[in-house]
Amino acid sequence: MQHQGGWIQRLLQVCRDHGGTLSMLAIAAGLFSLPVLAFGADAAPPAPTEYRDVPYVGARNVIWVIAQLHLLLAGFVLGVPLFAWVCEIVGWKGGEKRYDKLAKEFTKLLTSAYSTTALFGGILLFLLIGFYPKLMNYLSDIFFPSFIVYCILFLAETATLYLYWYGWDTMQEGGKKTFHIFLGFMLNFFAFFIMIIPNSWATFQSSPVVLAEGSDIARAWAATWNPTWWPVNIHRIIANVVLGGYICGAYAGIRYLSSKTAEERSHYDWMGYVGNFIGVFGLLSLPFAGYWLMREIYQYNQQMGITLMGGFLSWLFILQAMLIGVLFLGSNYYFWIGMTYRIPGSDIKYKKQMLAMLIALLVCLGIWMTPHSLVASMEEARKMGGSHHPLLGVFGVMSAKMTVANLMILVTFMSFIMYWRAGKQETVGWAKIAKIFMGFILAVSAIVVIVLGVWGYFVPAIIRINYFSTSQVLVVLAVLLTITPLTSILLKTAKVTTEMNWGVMPPRAGYSLVLNAIMIILLMTLMGYARSSSRVHWHVYGVLRDTSQYAYSPALGYASGIMALCTFLFCMIVAFIFWVATMGDKAKGPAVSSKAALPQGLPAMAGASNALDEPNGRKL
Amino acid sequence: MSEIVRLQLIGLGVMGLGILALLFIRGTFIRVTGFVTIILGLFTLVSLSIPQMASLPPVEEKFDIATVKTPTDLASIGQKVFFSKGQCALCHTIGPSESARCPDLKGIGAKLSREFLYESLTEPQAYIYQDYRVEGLAKEYPATMPYINKNPIGLSRNEILAVIAFLQQMSGEPISIAVSELAAPEQAPAVPVQKAAESVPVAVAQVH
Numbered sequence: 001m002q003h004q005g006g007w008i009q010r011l012l013q014v015c016r017d018h019g020g021t022l023s024m025l026a027i028a029a030g031l032f033s034l035p036v037l038a039f040g041a042d043a044a045p046p047a048p049t050e051y052r053d054v055p056y057v058g059a060r061n062v063i064w065v066i067a068q069l070h071l072l073l074a075g076f077v078l079g080v081p082l083f084a085w086v087c088e089i090v091g092w093k094g095g096e097k098r099y100d101k102l103a104k105e106f107t108k109l110l111t112s113a114y115s116t117t118a119l120f121g122g123i124l125l126f127l128l129i130g131f132y133p134k135l136m137n138y139l140s141d142i143f144f145p146s147f148i149v150y151c152i153l154f155l156a157e158t159a160t161l162y163l164y165w166y167g168w169d170t171m172q173e174g175g176k177k178t179f180h181i182f183l184g185f186m187l188n189f190f191a192f193f194i195m196i197i198p199n200s201w202a203t204f205q206s207s208p209v210v211l212a213e214g215s216d217i218a219r220a221w222a223a224t225w226n227p228t229w230w231p232v233n234i235h236r237i238i239a240n241v242v243l244g245g246y247i248c249g250a251y252a253g254i255r256y257l258s259s260k261t262a263e264e265r266s267h268y269d270w271m272g273y274v275g276n277f278i279g280v281f282g283l284l285s286l287p288f289a290g291y292w293l294m295r296e297i298y299q300y301n302q303q304m305g306i307t308l309m310g311g312f313l314s315w316l317f318i319l320q321a322m323l324i325g326v327l328f329l330g331s332n333y334y335f336w337i338g339m340t341y342r343i344p345g346s347d348i349k350y351k352k353q354m355l356a357m358l359i360a361l362l363v364c365l366g367i368w369m370t371p372h373s374l375v376a377s378m379e380e381a382r383k384m385g386g387s388h389h390p391l392l393g394v395f396g397v398m399s400a401k402m403t404v405a406n407l408m409i410l411v412t413f414m415s416f417i418m419y420w421r422a423g424k425q426e427t428v429g430w431a432k433i434a435k436i437f438m439g440f441i442l443a444v445s446a447i448v449v450i451v452l453g454v455w456g457y458f459v460p461a462i463i464r465i466n467y468f469s470t471s472q473v474l475v476v477l478a479v480l481l482t483i484t485p486l487t488s489i490l491l492k493t494a495k496v497t498t499e500m501n502w503g504v505m506p507p508r509a510g511y512s513l514v515l516n517a518i519m520i521i522l523l524m525t526l527m528g529y530a531r532s533s534s535r536v537h538w539h540v541y542g543v544l545r546d547t548s549q550y551a552y553s554p555a556l557g558y559a560s561g562i563m564a565l566c567t568f569l570f571c572m573i574v575a576f577i578f579w580v581a582t583m584g585d586k587a588k589g590p591a592v593s594s595k596a597a598l599p600q601g602l603p604a605m606a607g608a609s610n611a612l613d614e615p616n617g618r619k620l
Numbered sequence: 621m622s623e624i625v626r627l628q629l630i631g632l633g634v635m636g637l638g639i640l641a642l643l644f645i646r647g648t649f650i651r652v653t654g655f656v657t658i659i660l661g662l663f664t665l666v667s668l669s670i671p672q673m674a675s676l677p678p679v680e681e682k683f684d685i686a687t688v689k690t691p692t693d694l695a696s697i698g699q700k701v702f703f704s705k706g707q708c709a710l711c712h713t714i715g716p717s718e719s720a721r722c723p724d725l726k727g728i729g730a731k732l733s734r735e736f737l738y739e740s741l742t743e744p745q746a747y748i749y750q751d752y753r754v755e756g757l758a759k760e761y762p763a764t765m766p767y768i769n770k771n772p773i774g775l776s777r778n779e780i781l782a783v784i785a786f787l788q789q790m791s792g793e794p795i796s797i798a799v800s801e802l803a804a805p806e807q808a809p810a811v812p813v814q815k816a817a818e819s820v821p822v823a824v825a826q827v828h
Binding site: 254257258301302303306307311312313315318319322323511514515518522533536537542543545546551552553554555556557558559560561563564567568571575 | 623624627630631634648649651652655656657659660661663664666667668670671672673674675676677678707710711766770771
């Protein structure tokens with residue numbers, strides 16, 4: 001730039017030195033050359049640039065990594081306020097100050113996390129405009145009105161976040177606290193719409209609709225309301241809660257591992273417990289949302305559904321099963337070691353149940369991971385009589401997979417209930433009947449799920465998908481929605497027989513929390529690849545074809561490398577955000593909350609106790 | 621060295637680094653980072669051990685009329701289109717199958733006239749049943765059978781005629797399509813992308 005500036009200055013100096021002669025000559029030459037413009041107008045204008053590339057790395061890879069990081073950060077930024085708001089309400093209603101502290105600790109992250117997410121969003125936008133101008137022109141033409149709404153929502157979200165965070169300490173009492181809770185609600189309200197608007201752009205690419213003539217707003221609205229928009233919205237909001245919960249757990253796990261004092265160990269042990277609890281809570285409902293999304297994809301376009309489930313992406317679902325299976329195992333394992341170490345006596349009491357649940361989970365995972373077509377040599381295939389194994393082939397179909405997925409949810413739910421009830425004695429008179437009833441509906445639901453799964457082999461696929469699988473999902477949902485409130489009521493007046501010991505977990509508990517977080521991040525990157533690849537060689541399925549050199553979907557091995565890279569980078573970014581956000585705390589030293597006691601009322605969040613809030617109430 | 625081997629080596633290297641960090645470094649953050657890299661390396665290695673299938677965009681096949689001398693040649697091209705660009709075999713079978721998602725096409729060339737077959741491919745909602753093996757209400761997005769002459773499949777008229785010739789031949793029927801019926805390439809242009817927005821398989825949304 002400096003060199004160019006110098007050149008211009010020298011040119012101007014020459015013009016001045018020659019008394020304007022050169023300038024006059026230049027103007028004359030310009031006038032004489034005007035007719036050339038007319039000739040130029042006849043020539044064909046250069047074709048608009050459709051794609052640009054990055055040498056060696058490839059434009060698609062750059063976009064892939066940046067988009068995935070932006071999406072993960074967005075999931076984190078949208079999941080954490082939800083998580084923090086729920087914790088704040090629990091602390092407010094239940095009178096447990098540590099929940100309020102936890103909520104504040106995570107809200108503190110939001111300011112830096114929010115700007116980092118916006119930064120990646122901006123980078124993504126510039127890169128998309130630069131690398132994929134054809135696609136961006138097309139999408140801008142349709143969605144421009146929603147861009148404006150998106151910007152307004154961003155302003156509202158930013159203002160609300162500032163008020164929510166900076167007003168935390170001053171809005172702690174009475175009506176101010178209520179207003180602060182309302183701000184938290186508004187924060188999540190705006191965040192929800194900030195999530196669903198970009199969802200409409202992405203889902204339109206997968207399931208476009210015919211856009212009738214009309215105003216810009218009408219066209220944008222029609223494109224927004226495409227068949228997979230709401231299934232993706234619901235799936236993502238649940239996934240964000242799960243991500244927020246497990247990242248909270250992983251953060252607590254790392255802090256727990258590096259804790260120096262007993263107080264720190266207790267706090268981060270408890271925080272890890274809460275993070276895992278919220279992660280599992282979301283995880284239990286996530287498969288249902290995923291099932292609905294898949295069903296809508298099949299309804300919309302059977303070819304796309306087949307590409308995903310039976311075409312080149314079919315092996316992806318074996319990887320998905322592996323990741324979800326490890327996530328279920330990791331979450332259950334954390335519950336089990338929690339019972340073993342935190343609640344003395346529970347390890348002996350529940351040893352058999354834990355072993356049975358472990359076996360059930362492993363069997364279910366084995367079935368879920370069984371592929372429909374086995375990788376076999378010609379000779380092996382001949383012996384089997386095809387690519388389907390005579391015995392294992394039975395497990396490779398959707399009927400078996402839906403059944404075991406539902407059973408895994410039931411087993412995890414049992415684990416969760418067991419943990420919740422451990423160390424407590426119900427005091428109500430009808431406790432025995434309630435427990436028998438709960439055991440009965442758990443057993444019946446498991447039997448119904450298995451019967452429907454086996455029956456599913458003998459009915460046409462469409463009957464199975466429309467009725468049997470849906471019934472399995474509804475049965476499990478009914479169990480969750482019946483037993484959770486019933487247990488909550490039972491335990492509200494329960495007597496604590498064994499107080500929880502916080503801070504006595506072995507180091508492997510911290511690592512299991514990190515493992516869970518990595519699993520959910522990998523799952524999100526894997527399904528991002530699935531969603532994008534299901535469009536095959538289309539930017540907008542069936543409408544705008546990808547004519548770039550990257551119009552292919554890479555094989556899973558290569559893709560998994562990118563997914564692993566994205567996961568690693570995301571973890572590093574989040575670690576940096578946590579480090580930056582907690583730098584001030586280290587300088588200040590441990591702060592002692594001087595807040596007045598908050599009103600009592602709600603029971604402690606599943607399995608927790610109020611011991612940490614009471615002076616010297618902590619047991620070690 | 622193939623790309624898979626290279627990626628496997630990278631995965632193993634990353635795992636090795638993680639193991640070294642866990643074995644020899646005492647700092648918690650580095651140890652946890654090592655643990656994370658072990659998981660990521662393991663995930664990559666598992667992903668590399670399953671069948672590697674990339675999805676390549678379909679090759680723009682040229683329908684060279686000059687190579688079609690007889691109706692049998694046409695049926696031969698139709699067979700290729702049926703199993704590749706036309707994506708017919710993705711849902712349809714030839715002969716009964718338990719896993720069939722859509723009607724069995726065995727003998728279809730004998731049961732249906734060529735005009736009906738053509739209409740079924742180009743106007744699938746005109747007459748055929750909207751849903752296979754289903755009783756009850758119609759689905760919300762009833763585009764089960766895609767428009768074969770429109771995107772994303774987008775067969776040309778010549779290619780559709782070739783598929784019909786194949787179906788007739790496969791059913792033991794005389795092929796009723798003459799080679800002279802084929803249009804020259806300039807008369808049977810490919811489906812323009814811009815026009816596709818007016819077509820289904822994309823569902824029709826109401827402007828609210």
